[in-house]
Amino acid sequence: KSFEELRYSGDRVKDYLQTGPSGLSPREKKARRAFYHQNMVEVLPELLPKLSAVFEGVKDRLGVGPGVECFVQSDSKLGAFCHNIGDSFGSGEEPLVAVVLNSALVNLLTDEELAVIIGHELGHYFFSHRLLPNSSEGTPSLERLQAKQLSRAAEISADRIGFICCPDLSICFRAMLKTESGLSDEHLRVDVPAYLDQLRDNRSVLEHSDEIWSTHPMFPLRVKALKWFCMSQAYYDWVGKSGPPISTEKMDSMIEKDFSSICGM
Numbered sequence: 001k002s003f004e005e006l007r008y009s010g011d012r013v014k015d016y017l018q019t020g021p022s023g024l025s026p027r028e029k030k031a032r033r034a035f036y037h038q039n040m041v042e043v044l045p046e047l048l049p050k051l052s053a054v055f056e057g058v059k060d061r062l063g064v065g066p067g068v069e070c071f072v073q074s075d076s077k078l079g080a081f082c083h084n085i086g087d088s089f090g091s092g093e094e095p096l097v098a099v100v101l102n103s104a105l106v107n108l109l110t111d112e113e114l115a116v117i118i119g120h121e122l123g124h125y126f127f128s129h130r131l132l133p134n135s136s137e138g139t140p141s142l143e144r145l146q147a148k149q150l151s152r153a154a155e156i157s158a159d160r161i162g163f164i165c166c167p168d169l170s171i172c173f174r175a176m177l178k179t180e181s182g183l184s185d186e187h188l189r190v191d192v193p194a195y196l197d198q199l200r201d202n203r204s205v206l207e208h209s210d211e212i213w214s215t216h217p218m219f220p221l222r223v224k225a226l227k228w229f230c231m232s233q234a235y236y237d238w239v240g241k242s243g244p245p246i247s248t249e250k251m252d253s254m255i256e257k258d259f260s261s262i263c264g265m
Contacts, residue, residue: 001063003126006160006234008225009252010153013128033085036098040071043101048072054111055099058118058165062126067096070118075102078179082121084130097125108184113175116162123161129154144213151215156225156255163226164238172226180219196224211262218262225255 036042045052055070069085079102099121106114124130132154135147163172174190177183198220211218217225229235232251236243246254 001238003123003161006157006164006238007127008153008156008160008255009249010149010256011127011129011157012150013132013154029085032083033098036069036071036085036100040073040100043070043072050111051101051106051114054114055118058115058122061165062119062122062161064122068099068122069097070099070101072101072103072106076104077102078105078108078182080105080117080121082125084125097122105179108178108182109175110185112166112168112171113178115165116172116175117179118162119165120158120162123158124154126161127154127157129158148213148215152217152259155216155222159222159226160229160235163229164235167230167239169226169230173223176219176222192223192227195220196227217259221255221258221262224258228254 041047043051043055051070051072059065059068081100083098083100085096085098099118101114101117105117109117132150133143133147135144159172162175163169166172169192170190173192173195174185174188177188177190181188216222228246228251231246232248233245234248234251235241236245
């Protein structure tokens with residue numbers, strides 16, 4: 001299966017490539033990999049058996065090989081990222097990529113929720129999001145707006161990879177809600193329909209044109225986009241599910257409509 005089948009149509013990385021493959025020399029690749037091993041703890045069954053089992057489960061579900069490695073770094077912030085060690089996905093080079101999880105995130109999330117986060121970060125790698133253009137205050141406004149829009153679209157694509165690593169909408173919601181709020185299970189009640197009802201009832205509060213300058217979609221929109229995805233032809237085809245799904249084109253058009261209604265553009 002191709003991950004391209006799951007890419008959000010607004011995620012047009014091929015139209016805006018800033019650079020080609022990394023072009024790192026063998027020495028640079030070795031130094032980059034050594035940095036992770038020197039400053040972080042690699043997720044191995046001998047050291048982190050539970051987390052290693054989660055990581056291996058994600059790799060099995062996504063069909064990736066031994067070139068993908070995972071590390072934990074000491075950090076009180078709830079974060080994770082994915083960094084290329086070699087070239088783009090599909091190059092055949094190993095090791096390909098390092099997924100890095102902050103220790104605070106590992107301590108807060110359950111195994112299933114961590115699978116969502118690891119899958120999401122790998123999604124950025126599969127879709128070559130590192131090649132998207134960056135923008136700064138000195139960049140012309142139109143180019144900055146395009147870069148922000150592409151960044152938001154990239155998150156929608158990556159969320160879909162995180163979802164297929166569970167796959168359960170309530171688990172994805174809980175993982176995202178914990179990451180957004182920093183709260184543990186003790187304080188949370190997972191009710192996706194109720195949350196989306198709040199989105200509908202409070203739409204006038206959420207609507208604001210400043211949303212077009214954000215690098216990440218508004219949290220409620222990400223949740224709603226995942227709900228559309230789990231009803232779509234793209235998802236049904238991926239998991240072999242039967243039934244009357246909505247078309248992939250309709251799914252993406254509804255997501256775009258939600259984006260447009262929030263930012264007023």
